[in-house]
Amino acid sequence: MQRVLPLKGLRPPGIVTDMETFSSLVTLLAHRAQSQPDDRAYLFLSDRGTEEAALTFRELQDAAQALAARLTRMAKPGDRAILVFPPGLEFLVAFFGCLIAGVIAVPMMVPRRQSARDSSAGIMANCEPVVALTSPAFAIRSDLRARFASERLQWLSVELTQIGDGAADLPPPAPEAIAFLQFTSGSTSDPKGVAVSHANLLANLEMIRISLGNTRQSTYVNWVPLYHDMGLILNALQALYVGALCVLMAPNAFMQRPLNWLRAIHHYRAEVGCSPNFGFDLCVSRYRADQMEGIDLSSWKVALNGAEPVHAETIRRFSETFAGHGFNPNATFPAYGMAEATLLIAGGRRGADHVTRAVSRSGLQAHAVRAPVDESDIQTLVGCGRALTGERIAIVDPDDCVRLPSGQVGEIWVDGPNVARFYWRNTEASKTNLNAQIAGEGDGASWLRTGDLGFLDEAGELFITGRIKDLVIVRGINHYPQDIEHTVQALHPALRENCGAVFSVTDDEGEEILVVVQEIERTERNRIDPVEMTGLIREGVAEQHELFARHIVLIRQGNLPKTTSGKIQRSFTRRLWLEGRLDAMTAEAD
Known part of the structure; x- marks a missing residue:
């Protein structure tokens, strides 16, 4: 098995780990299939919470290899393939099939039938895919084919048990090879395709493992969609990275019955469950004591809150509501990340609880961090953790690009092996946003400009105050x-x-x-x-x-x-x- 050291320097003295070092996600999957062949890697739950589909590590590799053999007859290495799937495990077979074949995966949200607001047209024009991978049921949807109409586009149906002419016999990709294009959320601009390499992924997965304290026993229960980086990297790929089980449920199932997420955490004794802030609010608003009878959440060690602003009131209400069901408030884990950094940028430590800070609302209006003058001036901010192992965070004046001291609000800049270095076919944005220089430092470092505003306190805790373009x-x-x-x-x-x-x-x-x-x-x-x-x-x-x-x-x-x-x-x-x-x-x- 080919091995390199893309994560050199990432593990500081004192951290004990049995993790292997891999050159790509392809070699990682091969190792899991060899060392844990019969362990269940992924489960998918129905809307009612029953097990609908499952894949062991060996079954995932076998299906992905068979799909890769089919892909090599339709696309060459470096070609793009869009992944358009309803919730389920077929997405994972498609994703790893692309990695094995050297085809660049492009996860996409399934467009709504009548919606004109999705970004699919812009993504298609930018990445110019030659293959569209989808499930058997979606493969026959005429509206889907019409939405993705292209003379070059070939459709390939993906099943959990792939039937083909054998497994693909291809060399594993190099660490610098692009694994997939993660298109940005487009909250303040048009989506851009972040070119995420295998080295970026492996670096961030190791950072996540250290921050969250994950092991093979760290079962996940995830409802966040796999086309989103939180669902794919923080949940599905991190579970694979440490060799743990990842239990998946459909996002719509969570939205309709959010307490089923908590029931699944109880049933599978999961340690990790991640959600944007609104998901925790939804659980509180739908809470019914009779529906939670007998549910024990004491196994939940990391309740990660990220992907949108984290509210102190949300944390308080959730902890109070579910304390009677064994939820430990110390499991609360605010975090901060974005696609350009593969995913996670800042996080705490397992069991450390969260940090809040009361600052002056009027002070923030002047981009200054100071004590409130009275109760009406209080703004409570939630800390999103510190820089991950092997990474640097700086607060920089967004206009003159000079580093700012602690206690001042500025743009958050990030440097580390998890930061992607270019957007697909967007040279200007790549130079401006992914390879920026801090004025006067001259160390040659290339920094990611996040576009987010925040500050670091004296201990290095990161607090987010907003988006520059949203001010x-x-x-x-x-x-x-x-x-x-x-x-x-x-x-x-x-x-x-x-x-x-x-x-x-x-x-x-x-x-x-x-x-x-x-x-x-x-x-x-x-x-x-x-x-x-x-x-x-x-x-x-x-x-x-x-x-x-x-x-x-x-x-x-x-x-x-x-x-x-x-x-x-x-x-x-x-x-x-x-x-x-x-x-x-x-x-x-x-």
């Missing part, structure tokens, strides 16, 4: 949209949590004015008076933030644009509002 600047004062959105959603039960967007636009006189777009709960939309609700929102925003919300738009549940990970697409919402394409419940009251 609302009115009369020269900075306002973080998520703070205003939180204020709005706390005003009335009809205002859906995590389902609002705040942004500014320029009026005819050149002044910046505030716009609030907010979803209304489906059960409440016929009970509320839109004019009264608009007044309530305007009053609340003025009282808490000293801002006048000129435009307030109430929309139906499910109509707010979001990324695949649940991030609010404020820029896209702004564009829809400017173009008059937001589906408002009623005529806007100014």
Whole structure:
């Protein structure tokens, strides 16, 4: 088996590990198939929580090799293949089949039948795939084929048990070879294809293992979709990396019955369960004591909260709600990451609990970190951990690119072996965002510019304050949209949590004015008076933030644009509002 040392220097003295060192995910899978052939690698649960499909490590490798043999007759190494799958284990066979064949995988969300808001056209134009891999049921969907129409595109149906002319006999890919293109979420811009290499993946998987403290016993239960980097890397690939079981469930099944996620954690005695912040809120809102009777969450050691802003109130409510079911608050694990860094950038340590810090709201408006002047000035931030082993985080002035000291808010920059070095066919963005230089340091290091704002405290804990492009600047004062959105959603039960967007636009006189777009709960939309609700929102925003919300738009549940990970697409919402394409419940009251 070919072995190299892509992770050299990543394991500091004192860390004991039985992990092998691999040149690629292909050699990693081969090792698991040889050393744990009959261990179950992946399980997929039905919407009701019963086991619907399973793959051992050996079965996964055999199916992936057979698929790779078929792929080599349709594509050559370096060609791209889009992966368009409903929830299930077929995605994993397709992903590893691509890796073995040297074909660059491009995971994609399945477009909704009537939606015009997905990014599939832009992704297709950028990566120009020659093969589309999908499940047998999806292979016959005419609307899917029409959405991905291309003269070059060949369709290949993937099953868990592949039938072919034997396994592919191909050399394993080099560490620098591109494993897949992870298209960015597009929360503030058009999606870009991050070229993630095998070396990037292996480096980040080792960083994740150290931070989360994972072992072969660290069973995962995951509902986050596999086309998203949290679902694929943090869950499915990390489980494979340490040789643990990963139990998968469909995202829609979680959204409809979130407590089934917790039941599965109990049933499989899982140690790791990850979710964006809204997922923990959803579990609390759907909590019913009778439905949780007998559920023991004491096995849950890492409740990772990431992919969107982490709220202290969410952590408190979740811990209090499920303490009676054995949930240990010390399992709470806020984290920070993004596709350009493969996935994880900052995290804590297993069992260390989370860190909060009360800072001045008015201070943040001036990009300064200082103590609140009174209770009304308190802004509570949740720490997202520290730089991972082998990685550096810097806070940099986004305009002059000078490193800032602790206690000042600036752009978060990252350097490490997990950082990808180019976007697919986007030289300018690659140079600007993935290979930036800190002014005056001259060490030749290439840094990732995250576009996120935050600060490091004296202990190196990272706190996120917002996105540069999402900042609302009115009369020269900075306002973080998520703070205003939180204020709005706390005003009335009809205002859906995590389902609002705040942004500014320029009026005819050149002044910046505030716009609030907010979803209304489906059960409440016929009970509320839109004019009264608009007044309530305007009053609340003025009282808490000293801002006048000129435009307030109430929309139906499910109509707010979001990324695949649940991030609010404020820029896209702004564009829809400017173009008059937001589906408002009623005529806007100014």
